[in-house]
Amino acid sequence: MAEPDEPLKTDDANKWRWILSSGWHGRCPRCGEGHMFASWLKVTERCDACGLDYRFAAPDDGPAFFSLCIIAFPLAFVIVWLEVMFDPPIWVHLFTSVPIMLFGCLLPLRPIKGWLVASQYVNRAQEAGTQGLWAKLHGSDASRSEFDQ
Numbered sequence: 001m002a003e004p005d006e007p008l009k010t011d012d013a014n015k016w017r018w019i020l021s022s023g024w025h026g027r028c029p030r031c032g033e034g035h036m037f038a039s040w041l042k043v044t045e046r047c048d049a050c051g052l053d054y055r056f057a058a059p060d061d062g063p064a065f066f067s068l069c070i071i072a073f074p075l076a077f078v079i080v081w082l083e084v085m086f087d088p089p090i091w092v093h094l095f096t097s098v099p100i101m102l103f104g105c106l107l108p109l110r111p112i113k114g115w116l117v118a119s120q121y122v123n124r125a126q127e128a129g130t131q132g133l134w135a136k137l138h139g140s141d142a143s144r145s146e147f148d149q
């Protein structure tokens with residue numbers, strides 16, 4: 001597994017490469033060294049390398065949404081196709097369709113969450129006008145961006 005290869009750059013192609021790489025590897029979107037996840041899907045509180053505060057991270061149900069739309073929906077067609085083409089006994093679905101659906105939807109959750117968090121960091125995505133409120137909630141410095149603390 002390779003590390004995200006280069007530090008954060010500002011042009012779009014590099015930005016995308018950085019987001020994809022750090023999200024895929026679960027690495028800190030600021031330094032590319034520390035771990036983004038404390039467990040399977042739990043985002044850590046601070047980067048163990050550069051100290052980035054992950055309280056900005058709010059992917060919410062984004063990973064589940066994208067997993068459903070991008071993976072579960074097409075997989076459902078594959079399973080229906082399997083049923084229509086081969087008309088297998090129901091137990092065949094237990095050993096094909098159920099694991100395909102389970103692993104197909106669960107495995108991508110972590111990289112999708114990583115991409116969303118990295119994208120949020122790189123694009124400084126925060127609800128407009130909420131910087132003061134975030135600072136109040138987190139007891140952080142309102143004059144500095146939530147992403148720089």
Ligand SMILES: [Zn+2]
Pocket residue numbers: 028029030031032033034047048049050051052
């Ligand atoms: Zn870091």
